[in-house]
Amino acid sequence: MKHTVSGAFESQAKHRLVLKSGVAVLAAAGLLSTFQVMAQEAPATESATGEATVVVTGVRRAAQSAQKIKKDADNVIDSIVADDIGKFPDTNVAETIARVTGVQVRRDGGEANTVLIRGLPGIATLLNGRELFTTTGRYIQLADIPSTMLQRVDVYKSQSADLNEGGIAGVIDVRTNRPFDFKGFTAVVNGGATNYSQSGRTDPNVSGMISNRWKTDLGEFGALVGVSYLRNHYSEERVFNTKPIDKSWLLPKLTGPDLVGLENILGDRRRSAVNYALQWKPNKDVELYAEGLGSHYLNNFETDFFVGLPWWGPGDQMSATKIPGSDQLQTLTSHNVNTIMSTQANRASNVTQQHAIGGRWNAAPGLRLTTEIARTLSDYDWQNPILDTITNVPNAVVTTNLGGHSNVAYGGMDLNDPSKYTLSQLFDRYGHDHGSATDWRADGTYTMQDEGLFKDFGFGVRAAKRTASSIKSYEGSTPAPAGVAVTSLPGMTCTTQMQNDWGTNSWYTPCASYLISNTADVRKAVTGNSAAKALDPGSYFADEEKNYALYGKAHIGWETAGIPFDGVLGMRVTKTDSDLLGNSLVGTAIVPTSKKSSDTSYLPSANFKATLRDDVIARFSVSKTLTRPDFAQLNPGTAYVNANGTTIQATASGGNPDLKPFTARNYDGSLEYYFSSTGMASFALFRHEFKGYIMNKVVKETFNGISYDTTRPFNTDDGYLQGAEVAYRTFFDKLPGWLGGFGVEANATYTEGQTSSSSNPDLSGKPFAGMSKWSYNVVALYEKYGISGRLAYNWRSKFTQVYNDGGPGLDLIASPMSSLDGSLGYKINENTSVTLTGTNLLNFKYTDYWTNKGLYPRDTRRYDRSVGLFLNWKI
Template sequence: MKHSICGTCESQAKHRLVLKSGVAVLAAAGLLTAFPVIAQETAAAADAVQPEATVTVTGVRRAAQSAQKIKKDADNVIDSIVADDIGKFPDTNVAETLARVTGVQVRRDGGEANTVLIRGLPGIATLLNGRELFTTTGRYIQLADIPSAMLQRVDVYKSQSADLPEGGIAGVIDVRTNRPFDFKGFTAAVNGGATNNSQADRTDPNVSGMISNRWKTPIGEVGALFGVSYVRNHYSEERAFNTKPIDKSWLLPNLTGPDLMGLQSIHGDRRRTAANYALQWKPSQDLEVYAEGLATHYLNNFETDYLVALPWWGPGDTMSGTKIPGSNQLQTLTSHNVNTIMSTQANRADNVTQQHAIGARWNAAPGLRLSSEISRTLSDYDWQNPILDTLTVMPNSVVTTNAGGGANISYSGQDITNPANYRLDQLFDRYGHDHGSSTDWRADGTYTMADEGLFKDFGFGVRAAKRTAASIKSFEGSVLAPDGIPVTSLPGLNCTASMQNNWGTTAWYTPCASYLISNTGAVRQAITGTSAGKALDPGSYFADEEKNYALYGKAHIGWETAGIPIDGVLGMRITKTDSDLLGNSMVGTAYVPTSKTSSDTAYLPSANFKASLRQDVIARFSVSKTLTRPDFAQLNPGTAYINANGTTNLATASGGNPDLKPFTARNYDGSLEWYFSSTGMASVALFRHEFKGYIQTKVVKETFNGATYDTTRPFNTDDGYLQGAEVAYRTFFDKLPGVWSGLGVEANATYTEGQTSTASDPTLSGKPFAGMSKWSYNVVGLYEKYGVSARLAYNWRSKFVQTYNDGGPGLDLIASPMSSLDGSLGYKINENTTVTLTGSNLLNFKYTDYWSNKALYPRDTRRYDRSVGVFLNWKI
């Protein structure tokens, strides 16, 4: 029986045949369309006081042309992606789309992009229509949670200006949704389709809709827009892994090898539901009042089914091994009568985030524009993660550490899928809740000078925000089951995990994840003697309150030098933050409240200059100071301890550091941009960030109640820098004859290097930033002609260090280069209807990582879904 999240599987061969055939179509298309990496017009706050503009964007070329002009006119260094039609973005979520932006790197796991870096750095501020948006206790929202169908555009700010909220030391990502005054009148759009994932072997719906209208009324013009989106995604991921090398010289002289090896079968059912609204009222030409909001519900039921080989451990086991030639590292190990753990990690993640805002824009006097807005953000996250280990003894085991670059495990002697051969071993009972909220008020103004001179206009604004964050989870650690309890004593617990890829073993018994989630009490009763859940851990608790006040001013200046027009924006942002932190720490054997109060004030100057060397050539230079505050969990004054228990648990602890300071950077950006056609441009950019206090984490030995714990804590480094270069190019070959004139190409590449220094941990000094690839690039083939639009996009990033000293001193965990080939093929049936075939991971990318030496110390090998979808877009 093939295992799924519910313990059963449903055949969908008919749907699978239709969608999988799309892979061949996409590959044969040769050229498939992309949504260009393009740019946006102004800073987030400035947008709030712009006059009304009607936006009607259709087609890849039109989107490129409009956005390219916006980039050319912008004051900041910005790249953007714009929808080529209502609800039509290149991917199903924002994080996937951003992978095509120059300088942006993403990490993909669980069937989608989930980590976004700008120029190698994670310090990103996320905005929704210019307002800060976050998930529970984080400083930013998980961009994958926002459906692309609702978006008008996504702006990536790489240089800071005084009117942008502070917090994005790497950059700012502003997600923009549609408003009713963006359209001329009644507008409706429906997008519907289905996507098939190859390893999950499921076909899922993806639907969205929007309706908008505006009316002339006796009280002025009124507009209303409503949108909904639903995306479901069954996904699968398969992994083979080794643990870090340790001494095994008792078997062979000078031998090292992994203590554990294993396989992971990952299955998930991810659902994202979202709704947005926007109301606009314009009682006169000088006044507009609006209200808008967005709510997202993310529900992810997923499981990881482990086969954990313990080839060194068993009752009366005998074994023999070999080394990798030329090394002391284990290559193969043959064992008999060895213990083997079959473990299921069941997960249920439920997150609801919503934001609502009311504001107004007013042309108060000639040249004077004012705006004000208040918003409320709420986010709640509930999670469950029961983990059940079961144990069996396998008569024969042959493991290989580097077969095909990774682990391979082969068993024989008994049926590995038969529940009768297993007993309960231990339970990890885990659950928790996070909450975040914010009330944010701001007021902005711009005064435009009546006379031409050095000063063109002045901008000013104030902001006050109150932010809260709280988190608690259950005690960590496991409870061992009484000896000899068979797994068959719990009806409904027994399932089979399976793998499409052959890692030596393709199927094994596993506890059913759905039973673990729905009947956790019964599993607790069998192992602990009570159905009650594990108590909440006061050491994990924190409740933080943060009040932020900001004041900014900026001046737009302009002059000519040697006949060259030069524009500049000079600004200063002053921001003050008062924090009250509350947690719990253990004193002896009792938890006592631990609090910390802090306050800081920062002055953040910025200057952006633009020189129009020719009508089609622009040079830019910007310098600014930015700041990013620690995450709330990093400030937790408490510590949570996990005692050593069993064969796989070490004594560990984790806690925050209430003495962490915001880290700051001085940023320098310079670029040269050539706009040689309405849809063609080439650019080169240089950048450098100089850091102070960059936050990293490390593991230190700490003694508590006489025991030594490997304790993970964040800390401020001393100084550091990141620098690099970007190049980008895009064009359509309009002058080619006939059908060939629809061809286009887009390419960009980024080089980054950087490091930090810290006296408190010399092992990290002078090392490149964890998570940063030195090189990344995108190459996109485009076609749009005769109603056909096509894209074939290849994304690549070089290897990077994930964690320093992860496998021990000098053994860094390194991810191999990553790549992705995605494509789409669309046909415009008529002015209102378009059908599109999409595909992602067309080359079936294999992920690998390793400790310092790929041939000797491989860790994970992973395979992901190949996805193919068919969609219909209809609008009026």
């Protein structure tokens, strides 16, 4: 990756002008409709009765479809539907569902990645109703799925017997298009480019789909194929402190961070995907299909560290001050400070594909049968060579908290001069993960012909075989010989440039592209041997899991006091047989270790719906859900480290093949008011009661006569999580003229919960890590006269990331997070539209800290803002 000072940022001024212009346009999205040209457009059509008729297209059509899905569903569900073919408002699924009520996301590297539903991880991810995952994980990284391929995304918050188990928090089902979704020949092309502010790059985002259906003597056929390619050069800048430790050797009772430094993260992210679907309907009662999706995620990125070691110099050349009223360091001035410049180069490649064939058959009056078999393959290869270099800087001044962030001012020399640096150490890291599954299921529904309490019955079976394996290289660093200049390696002299002022704006850094492409040469210079570090057998595990499930459910309906009631009662029984293989490291010897286990779970569910009026629905559901342990947690291998002396306890670490699924009993109740086809208001209460929460703890174990303090995951704690949700959507269609194009969406979620930990009393009664108490979304909408606009603000309150991370009582806490994104589109004609998009319009600054933000800040991060321009054409 090339990123010299003179080359990578020379066009910044031009890019910033484009960005500022785009942001200004987006901020004025609601005002553009006031232009006089709007008043000259044709008014809304009128019906025979003289009342205005709203033509439902684009944003309105999407809202109407999502609302109908929610209203008709038996489960508690929220959906997001594409505005048009291939037109979702975001680049990936994780970004899209951030606006769903109760969904919280975390953004890193310029995009949303981690997804929580009502404050909880442990989601199941489906593609068209089938389980989809990434290598050894239980779910797929939703950011890896391009939004341009989607028809809609369904977020299930209550479970039913026919849904795959595995998501204690909920289920996210990603739906793609099929040829029978369209009337005939359809072709769509989306193309455009996005400019990113900090990286200073403009990258392409293109997708296309072609679909057709034919009527023949053999029945009706349909075929569809779609492709997508997205590239994103991104940038993220950080300034950091490490946790406070004792520094009283300099000042009495002084505490302070050991390191105060900078990180410049530069990445080149590429996502390519293809999907296909074939359908054949030989007659009205039979349909056969084949479909699949393949995606390739490639991320070449680097983290350039300026590792400030302000204490690593002569003590008599240091002076310090404390933050007033505390013993925590505020400012440290030092001289002749040894300083590390480190580049972490990364190349991450993930290929996932899933193919399925299946059919539907109306076998008899009221009897509908379906079956499907799917094959999923996922491979992840990664490289992460890390090279540290060292120099001595004459002057260093660090401030641990300057307006909420630290400041690192190093000078007295040219920090960009590579001749001042020597090699320090090399971390030679790489690995491979693999996952595969074969999944067969058969389902049936029988609808009763006579009116009565029972409306229909559903039943089904599933059999799946899942494999997961992982191995990586030995960890640890190799020191370089003393005095080897970095200039002895050609191609290793790069500089990194910060766009924000953190005290030091640029410095020499090893070239990440050279580290990745010429790792053997770097190994030779540091270790004297160009061979890669060996793979670590102790890191290896290979799991095989066979799952069998069957379910039955009954749809019932009755009327009481003139109020129709519907209910779906179900039971899912699931059995999992595991064959686990790992390696135990005893001293230097590798001992193969295996374990077989089996577990059977019963998952009842009940979903009830009362239609209080045609436009008012009340719901109540109760269900049991589970999330299985990660495959790495089930690793039967253990690494034993013997003590070198009698006063030091021997230690060990490993997985736990005896782990059971983490289960929950869930209660949901809601009231929904549908006052128009695109307008609704809802209020919901929910509670989850957990058993077997998985946590690491240290226990005494004896192996070969030696007692070890062994760290393993265990099913330990119980707990609960509860809260409330409120949501509202409307379009102001009755307002006159151009004002009738406005609409608004708003939702908010409150959650609170805790564990009751007997194994770890320090965590007992504390909220779940990663959970925000509050989150909300406010979205302003506009659609009329060919113009459509969306301005969406997403916010979540602070949350604890890690308890006791900085020491006893010092919890790592993330400050409130927010994002303002927008889009503005114009429909040129029936086949062509143009859209301007923007993300992170308020230039959000991420911060986190240990317990007290004024005393112990950790990271401050700045992300890209982006503006994109896209053309959509269809026939």
